[in-house]
Amino acid sequence: MRHRLKDVAERAGVSVKTVSNVVNGYQHVRADTRARVEEAIAELHYRPNLSARNLRKGRTGVIALAVPELDIPYFAELARHVVTAAAEHGWTVLIDQTGGGSEQERKAASGIGDHMIDGLILSPLALTADDLAALDGLPMVLLGERVDHGPADHVMVDNVAAAREITAHLVGLGRRRIAAIGSQRTPEGASARLRLAGYAAALAEAGIAYDDRLVAPAPAWHRADGAAAMRHLLTSGVRPDAVFCFNDTLALGALRALHEAGLRVPEDVAVAGFDDIEDGRFSIPTLSTVAPDKERIARLAVELLAGRLGPDREAPPRELVAPHRLALRESA
Amino acid sequence: MRHRLKDVAERAGVSVKTVSNVVNGYQHVRADTRARVEEAIAELHYRPNLSARNLRKGRTGVIALAVPELDIPYFAELARHVVTAAAEHGWTVLIDQTGGGSEQERKAASGIGDHMIDGLILSPLALTADDLAALDGLPMVLLGERVDHGPADHVMVDNVAAAREITAHLVGLGRRRIAAIGSQRTPEGASARLRLAGYAAALAEAGIAYDDRLVAPAPAWHRADGAAAMRHLLTSGVRPDAVFCFNDTLALGALRALHEAGLRVPEDVAVAGFDDIEDGRFSIPTLSTVAPDKERIARLAVELLAGRLGPDREAPPRELVAPHRLALRESA
DNA sequence: AGCGTTGCTTACAACGTTGTAGAAACCAGG
DNA sequence: CCTGGTTTCTACAACGTTGTAAGCAACGCT
Incomplete structure (x- = not known):
């Protein structure tokens, strides 16, 4: 046959x-x-027979993309760009869901492939420098926050600056009681910490006191968490006149909670997000947000990986920053 | 090393x-x-070394899932379920984006793997029976509409019945000028045709005349298409008091267009969708929709594939129908 | 003691491909 | 028609794994 x-x-x-x-x-x-x-x-x-060819050549033509959750729109959109960019290099992309657990991520990084994949683009939540050091073998590019002094290439956006800018925008609208949704204490919360830092910096620059009660944690960054956090803020007696949500799904949840509370956006409360996902362009109201250049992030990651697999095999770890901009729409 | x-x-x-x-x-x-x-x-x-093991065993432990677009939430959610179900069988899932082109789909079906994958779960838009017949070799399960008399296993929802039910629900609300958004004339529009048939059937049952002007085509099923179609309906002078959108993203676009036109949902226009994506649970208003059991669809598909790879290698093509229900929320 | 049985281990070949090295065919120039 | 240099083709081995069949102990039974 x-x-x-x-x-x-x-x-x-x-x-x-x-x-x-x-x-x-x-x-x-x-x-x-x-x-x-x-x-x-x-x-x-x-x-x-690709297995035979791979065995002979030691290359598979497959790279893996490991993200925490595929049905978080940000990652889905990113995945699309990575697939496109990889196709230009003749690679197929194996998409992997880690669930954000460090165990799963380690498995993705060390386990998936074992000669099934040539390289890995990993969006880590929970991975530590130790975990990474243990992997070693596999060429790898990390997305998102730096795992401190890890040995791998890195593509990131300037989270602190971006968060500062969008918060400053809220300040510029005349808001003074600006809440933040999405803070996390866990070690996984690297993005959360950086965005919180940017938020705090913007407040400081504007001479607004940082108020702990305005900062709402969110265990995960789903719509439901955003809605819950917003409800909590509204019932806790601190009446914010703006909210910076650490990602867009949180913001969409917050919009929903504000709507249920009968508050108008942006008149009563301005809402800003982070990620610029497709949903935010059609939500009611449309969402003002930080727009990282996802296409660029994907392309840079693929290119770094291509380098690792080719000429730059032994190059020192590189770190690239992808641009972002503010996408200002109705909600703030 | x-x-x-x-x-x-x-x-x-x-x-x-x-x-x-x-x-x-x-x-x-x-x-x-x-x-x-x-x-x-x-x-x-x-x-x-998996390449060597695969070469020896003739099995790779990888199955592919090919969907038109990863950043359509329905497919992303489905992908998550497939990954989960496949993991229980010890499979890794290679996720592939076809873009909905028949060329791409054929490539996915014949090309991806060539001994890299053991089987394929394909959500075809454009594939014809001829295309499928040409593939033959690879064990395959199709999702969605039947490619008539194709030789492959099939998992589907009863589109006609589901569309009829949700339309009947709109009728039950007392609506009489019920529009439909998402019709397609192209050969790719198998789902569109079935859902349109269900819509028409429900109208007929209720003794409501089918009005061509109330049926708006949509080239693709994205939010933007839904918004455009809704705007078109509103400006064309036929004032619908309800809309059945053939998927949720269309519906979210329609909500947006209605909002911009200053119309209230559901008071002025009731809106219903199809797919039950996460967004619809948090939109303003929340979306009434047909909820196919995605988890079940994924599980059935994986199980059919497992069968094909194991005992049922030569079984005749099977066709399974996954259940659906109506998820009635605020919009209708 | 001889016999079959069971438990553990091993040598060998094969999966389908490609790199290496060299053989065969071809060509031109004398 | 030989020489030397291409071009074109081939045999062989190897990539790392596992199935097969067979080897070798040690055991219990007659």
Whole structure:
């Protein structure tokens, strides 16, 4: 049913290696031989066995992308860009869901592939420097916050600056009681810490006192968490006139909670998010947010990985910052 | 750097095959031998080379999931469930984006794997029966509409019934000028045709005349298309008092357009969708929709595939229908 | 003691491919 | 028609793994 080089070779009356040469476009093959082989290939519907090729070559042509959750729109959108960018390098992308657990992430990084993949683009939540050091073997590019002094390449946005800018925008609207939603105490919360720092910096610059009661934690960054946090803020007696949510899904949840409380956005409370996901362009009201250049992030990550697999094999870890901008819409 | 069975064998003072037996949990290995081998494995950080194993076994442990677009929430949510279900069978999932083009889909089905994958779960938009017949080799499960008389297993929801139910619900609310958004004339629009049929059936049952002007086409099923279609309906002079959108993203776009037009949902216009994506639970207003059991769909698909790869290798094509229910919320 | 049985281990070949090295065919120039 | 240099093709080995079959102890039974 499934044919091998050998079958094609017999049919074309040449050696196995000659067929291999035709398949791989090797140049020294006479035109008529090539034609005969190609005919045989077509007739038998021959397709190379990638496992065998990989075994022989030590390369698989597959890279993995490991993200915490696929149905968080930010990661889905990012995944699309990574797939596109990787395709330009002739790679297939194996998309992996880590669930954000350090165990899962370690497994993704060390386990997935074991010779099944050439490299890994990992968006870590829980991974520590120790975990990374233990991996070593696999060429890897990390997305998001720096795992301090990890040995891997890195693509990130300037979270602190971005958070500062969007908070400053809220200040510029005349808001003074600006809440933040999404803080996290856990070690996984690297992004949360940086965005909180940016938020605090903007307040400080504006001479607004940092008020602990205005900072709402969120165990995860889903819509439900945003809604819950917002409800908590509203019932706790601190009446914010603006909220900076650490990502867009939190913000969409917050919008929902404000709506249920009968408050108008942005008149009563301005809302800002982070990520610029598709939903935010159609929500009611549309969402003002930080727009990281996801396409660029994906492209940079793929390119770093390409470097690691090629000429820059032994280069020192590099760290690239992708640009971001503010996408100001109705909510703030 | 990377070690092989042979290295472990030498270190443990046993044969290569014995190490292989330990790795694969073969039973006839003396406890002390096993211990020695395991120690050697640990010391060398040995990990099997999957390419070699696959070559030998003819199985890769990877299945592919090919969907049109990853950042359509429905597919992202589905992907998550598939990954979860596949993990229970010990499979890794290679997620592929076809973009909905028939060329791409054919490539996904025939090309991706070529011995890289054991099977394929494909959500086809454009694939014809001919395309499928040409593939043959790869065990495959299709999601969504039947490609007529294709030879592959199939998991679907009863689109006609579901569409009829949700439309009947709109009728039950007392609406009479019920629009539909999302019709498609192209061959890709199999889902669109079925949902339109369900819509028409519900109208007929209620004795409401089918009005062509109330049926708005949508080239794709994105939020922007839904918004555009809704705007078109509103400006064309046919004032609907309800809209059934053929998926949730269309519906979210429609909500947005209605909001911009100053119309209230559901008071002025009731809105219903299809898919039950996460967004719809937090939109303003929350979205009434058809909720296909995505978790079940994923599980059935994986199980069918498992069957094809195992005992039911030669079974005739099966067709399973996953249940759905109405998720009635604020918008209708 | 001889026999079969059971438990443990091993050598060998094979999976389908490609790199290496070299053989065969071809070509031009004398 | 030989020489030397290409071009074109081929045999062989290897990538790392596992299935097969067979070897070797040690055991219990007659």
